[in-house]
Amino acid sequence: MSIPFLKGHGTENDFVIVPDPDNALDLTPAAVAALCDRRAGIGADGVLHVVRSAAHPEARGMAADAEWFMDYRNGDGSVAEMCGNGVRVFARYLQQAGHVTEGDLAVATRGGVKTVHIDKAGDITVGMGRARLPEGDVTVSVGGRTWPALNVNMGNPHAVAFVADLADAGDLYTPPPVSPPSAYPEGVNVEFVVDRGPRHVAMRVHERGSGETRSCGTGACAVAVAAIRRDGADPAVSGTPATYTVDLPGGRLVITERPDGEIEMTGPAVIVAEGEIDADWLENALR
Numbered sequence: 001m002s003i004p005f006l007k008g009h010g011t012e013n014d015f016v017i018v019p020d021p022d023n024a025l026d027l028t029p030a031a032v033a034a035l036c037d038r039r040a041g042i043g044a045d046g047v048l049h050v051v052r053s054a055a056h057p058e059a060r061g062m063a064a065d066a067e068w069f070m071d072y073r074n075g076d077g078s079v080a081e082m083c084g085n086g087v088r089v090f091a092r093y094l095q096q097a098g099h100v101t102e103g104d105l106a107v108a109t110r111g112g113v114k115t116v117h118i119d120k121a122g123d124i125t126v127g128m129g130r131a132r133l134p135e136g137d138v139t140v141s142v143g144g145r146t147w148p149a150l151n152v153n154m155g156n157p158h159a160v161a162f163v164a165d166l167a168d169a170g171d172l173y174t175p176p177p178v179s180p181p182s183a184y185p186e187g188v189n190v191e192f193v194v195d196r197g198p199r200h201v202a203m204r205v206h207e208r209g210s211g212e213t214r215s216c217g218t219g220a221c222a223v224a225v226a227a228i229r230r231d232g233a234d235p236a237v238s239g240t241p242a243t244y245t246v247d248l249p250g251g252r253l254v255i256t257e258r259p260d261g262e263i264e265m266t267g268p269a270v271i272v273a274e275g276e277i278d279a280d281w282l283e284n285a286l287r
Contacts, residue, residue, distance in 0.1 A: 002276035005035075006093060007042065010085030010269045012214035012250025016044045017093050017271075023055040029077025034285040035277070036075040041285070042277070045213045046083060047073040048090050059108045066108035068094060074209030082111035082155040084217015088124040088269035091116045096271055111155025124269050128154060128218065130261035131225045134183070140190055141177045142170040149178070149190075150226040154263075157188045158222035162230065166194055169204045172212035191219045193227070201227050202247040214250030221263050224255035235259040 003025065006017040016035050018025065027049055036044045049071035053059035059069035070090045072083045087107055094100045095118055102118045115127035132153040140149045140161040145168065147161040159178050163169065169192035170176070176190045187208035196202050203223050205216040224244040228234060233242045235257050243256040253267040 001279040003279060003282070004274070005042065005277050006271055006274040007044070008048075008089040008092060008269065008271045009250070010088045010215065010217065011248055011253060011267055013083075013085035013216060014044045014214075015046050015048045015086055015089050016042050017048045017050060017089070018277075019050045019093070019097070021050070021052045021055065023051045025049075027071075027073065028286070029073075030286050031282060032073040032077040033075065034282065036077075045075050045207070045210045046080070046086065048086055048093070049073065050090065050093065053108045058110060062108040062113050066106035066113045068099070069108040072109065074207070075211075076209045078209045080110070080156060080209065082109050082114075082218055084126060084128060084154075084219075084221060084265050085215055085267070085269075087114055087116060087126045087217070088265075088267060089271075091118060091124055091126075092269040092271055109155070122268065123266050125264055125266040126217070128221050128263040128265050131222065131257075131263060133225075133229075136180075136183060138183050139179045140192075141179070142168060150222075150229065151183055152222035152225050154218040154221050154225075156218055157184050157186070158191060158219055159184070159188050160191045160193060160222050160226035162193050162195075162226075164194070166192060166202065166204050168192060169206075172204060172206040174211075175206055175208065189216060189219050189222075191216075191223050191226075193223050196245075196247060199227075199231075199233075199243065200245045200247075204249065215248040215253070217253065217265055217267070220246040220248065220253045221255055221265055225257060225263070228257055236261060 053063035149159040
């Protein structure tokens with residue numbers, strides 16, 4: 001027996017895609033971690049489990065609005081609410097598989113239903129919803145240095161710190177300490193940001209459950225929101241959209257926040273390979 005899979009990435013945030021419309025596969029945390037292992041498995045930052053919303057207990061309530069559910073898992077097997085790059089790759093897979101065409105579609109996630117637009121030019125735009133800015137001061141520390149951070153929730157939690165140099169983030173192999181711990185009871189994604197020009201920033205990120213990744217879509221949105229607030233360009237106040245370019249190690253994303261608070265993320269999504277997971281290998285990997 002074998003299990004079909006594909007491999008894709010969005011600005012080098014890479015994923016194993018497992019099509020499973022009827023939710024017939026038992027993707028345990030150990031199985032996900034084995035698939036994402038870069039030496040003994042396929043290798044990825046996470047798994048995109050493709051399921052029809054009506055077939056998944058966490059998504060049935062969204063089935064009327066979105067046919068497909070992105071059951072996203074981090075590289076360590078833990079469950080995540082959302083993944084912005086993952087949504088774009090998820091949509092690209094649906095397009096390649098013939099489930100959708102260019103234009104608009106809806107994708108169910110644990111962070112709610114996301115609107116997606118597949119452009120003829122190739123880029124994919126995702127409606128990421130509104131950012132929440134929980135109250136309270138937050139700090140991030142690396143190597144004895146500490147910076148103030150902005151607590152931004154994009155359906156998943158982020159701590160955004162502006163630094164002088166991206167090297168200040170250290171190796172990002174382990175989660176940077178964030179205080180107070182009570183601000184993030186389920187862990188946090190931590191972004192370090194520098195300026196590159198007017199409304200243009202660059203970032204590095206430690207994603208909870210994955211370590212440093214080449215890109216993080218929700219993180220790029222959180223960074224844009226933090227930069228917009230820092231620069232006094234809040235669209236709710238000015239009445240005009242604010243668009244920021246965010247450079248990541250794996251590429252570039254363009255983030256727009258609108259006066260109503262809605263955030264859109266535009267960037268590439270690529271399917272690079274497809275094949276079959278050997279069921280015997282997976283079973284042995286879990287022993």
